[in-house]
Amino acid sequence: MKLKCLRWILLVACLLAIPACDHNKDVAQAQGQNPRPSDNATPALNLPPDTGVAPAVDGDRAMQYVKDIVTFGPRPMGSAAHKKVEDYIDAALKGDQVEDDKFTADTPEGKIQVHNIVAKYPGTKDGIIVIASHYDTNYPLRNTAYVGANDGGSSSALLLELANQLRGKPRDGYSVWLVWDDAEEAMKPDGSGGLPEEMPFMKDSLYGITHLAEKWQADGTLKKIKAFLLADMIGDADLNIDRDSNSTPWLEDVVFEAATRLGYQSHFFARKNQVSDDHLPFMKRGGGVILETVRILDKMEPLPPK
Ligand SMILES: [Zn+2]
Numbered sequence: 648m649k650l651k652c653l654r655w656i657l658l659v660a661c662l663l664a665i666p667a668c669d670h671n672k673d674v675a676q677a678q679g680q681n682p683r684p685s686d687n688a689t690p691a692l693n694l695p696p697d698t699g700v701a702p703a704v705d706g707d708r709a710m711q712y713v714k715d716i717v718t719f720g721p722r723p724m725g726s727a728a729h730k731k732v733e734d735y736i737d738a739a740l741k742g743d744q745v746e747d748d749k750f751t752a753d754t755p756e757g758k759i760q761v762h763n764i765v766a767k768y769p770g771t772k773d774g775i776i777v778i779a780s781h782y783d784t785n786y787p788l789r790n791t792a793y794v795g796a797n798d799g800g801s802s803s804a805l806l807l808e809l810a811n812q813l814r815g816k817p818r819d820g821y822s823v824w825l826v827w828d829d830a831e832e833a834m835k836p837d838g839s840g841g842l843p844e845e846m847p848f849m850k851d852s853l854y855g856i857t858h859l860a861e862k863w864q865a866d867g868t869l870k871k872i873k874a875f876l877l878a879d880m881i882g883d884a885d886l887n888i889d890r891d892s893n894s895t896p897w898l899e900d901v902v903f904e905a906a907t908r909l910g911y912q913s914h915f916f917a918r919k920n921q922v923s924d925d926h927l928p929f930m931k932r933g934g935g936v937i938l939e940t941v942r943i944l945d946k947m948e949p950l951p952p953k
Contacts (some may be wrong), residue, residue: 653720692900695946697908702942704808704934711802712739715881717796722782723789724830732782733805736827740766748862752854756786756834763855764808764827770818774873776941777824779856780806781831781879801882803827807936808920812938820945821873830854851926864936874898874944876937890916897951905939 715735719728737745748763780802784795794800806825813823833852863869876898883887890899899916906912915936944950 649936663714681728685701692904692951693896693947693949694901694904695943696792699942701909702812702935702938704805704812706934707809708811709804709934712807713796713800716800716804717794718780721789721791721794722784723762723832724754724783724834726789728781732838733764736764736782736803736807740810743767743810744769746836748855752830752858754854756832756874759830759834759854761830761855761858763829763859764826765859768810768813768818768823768825770820770822770945772945773871774821774822775868775871776821776826776876776944777872778809778937778941779807779826779828780876781829781855782827783829783832783855785853786834787911789835797840797880797882799831799879802878805878805881806922808934812934815818818945820941823941826856826859828855828859831856858928858939873932874940876902876940886914901943901947902936905943906936909935909939910937915935 703849703946716722716732719735722729722732744767746765748765750761752761768792782803783800784799785793806827809823809824812824829907831853833853860869863872903912903915906915
């Protein structure tokens with residue numbers, strides 16, 4: 648089904664991953680395999696020693712953010728609930744350094760107003776780590792009760808909690824930019840936008856992140872980005888992150904190393920290790936893993952080539 652993200656995913660890339668809510672192909676490819684990091688011919692990682700206090704996130708607070716977001720109802724492009732969520736995110740980031748990237752996109756459903764929200768937490772090192780999540784919900788399902796608690800809600804909530812962890816603490820490492828990107832979902836049910844069958848979602852979706860990538864390429868920001876981590880559909884109770892074929896292998900290995908250091912490796916890159924939990928385990932574990940990934944990247948000299 649192209650309409651919904653059926654799996655959750657953590658995409659990582661040196662520059663830009665493809666954060667489409669159509670991960671079925673990758674999931675299918677991963678099934679029946681055991682895509683552990685060691686399966687890939689990645690360069691040896693110059694990992695820093697596992698010392699210091701591991702980062703933590705407040706899972707309960709992140710869960711409350713999810714509840715708040717879904718309380719607004721479905722938040723497709725152009726809806727009143729979408730605007731409320733924009734305001735909700737902006738309010739949570741009050742006092743932070745925020746870049747609002749607003750533009751009008753031409754879509755198969757006409758012109759839509761798109762609003763990417765970027766919160767910036769400066770570090771001492773030259774370079775930027777971007778952590779992104781879309782916050783809109785599926786447009787073709789706009790008249791249903793589909794509120795995207797997992798799809799778009801969970802990851803947007805996690806980023807709000809990451810902001811709490813990053814705020815007010817001078818970073819001895821790369822700058823971290825949190826991105827709530829908009830208009831990620833396709834506007835048409837088949838997502839085709841009149842395009843050929845192969846990659847239809849590439850055209851009629853990803854409006855926000857594509858605009859941001861083009862903007863950052865034009866102004867030189869893109870060259871400074873050391874890593875791009877995308878969180879989507881991270882709220883499954885049955886937590887299982889797939890290795891993604893569109894992501895950068897060495898960076899996924901760093902994510903796996905971070906998960907291992909925190910004891911959460913069973914949730915990563917091996918579908919046979921199914922783990923059940925009560926609720927939204929990634930809110931705490933995944934959030935911690937993302938921050939631990941950032942901490943490892945801060946200390947890796949040099950980073951492998953892109
Ligand atoms: Zn999604």
